[in-house]
Amino acid sequence: xxxxxxxxxxxxxxxxxxxxxxxxxxxxxxxxxxxxxxxxxxxxxxxxxxxxxxxxxxxxxxxxxxxxxxxxxxxxxxxxxxxxxxxxxxxxxxxxxxxxxxxxxxxxxxxxxxxxxxxxx
Numbered sequence: 001x002x003x004x005x006x007x008x009x010x011x012x013x014x015x016x017x018x019x020x021x022x023x024x025x026x027x028x029x030x031x032x033x034x035x036x037x038x039x040x041x042x043x044x045x046x047x048x049x050x051x052x053x054x055x056x057x058x059x060x061x062x063x064x065x066x067x068x069x070x071x072x073x074x075x076x077x078x079x080x081x082x083x084x085x086x087x088x089x090x091x092x093x094x095x096x097x098x099x100x101x102x103x104x105x106x107x108x109x110x111x112x113x114x115x116x117x118x119x120x121x
Contacts, residue, residue, distance in 0.1 A: 032087075037108075038094075075117045083109050087109065094108070
């Protein structure tokens with residue numbers, strides 16, 4: 001093969017690869033990101049449960065607090081799943097964000113998730 005044939009084949013291959021990548025990115029966009037303050041939500045619940053904890057509580061009352069903590073964990077997981085399905089986005093912990101854009105473009109679903117997790121459905 002001549003040098004011109006090699007160059008033509010290389011350019012055609014590169015152009016085809018670029019076109020395929022562009023088409024794939026266009027038809028399969030990445031899910032948008034949103035943030036949630038999981039640490040804040042869990043800490044708030046811990047404070048709430050700690051306020052109910054009293055010295056000398058009987059085992060039944062302690063078991064009720066443990067059961068409430070378990071139910072909250074399940075409601076929190078369900079709330080996360082519900083918000084993900086509503087926003088069609090990927091949720092990340094707000095503690096993982098080093099610096100948000102000045103315009104604050106990443107949506108914050110902390111309040112929505114906290115409200116759903118606190119609801120006693």
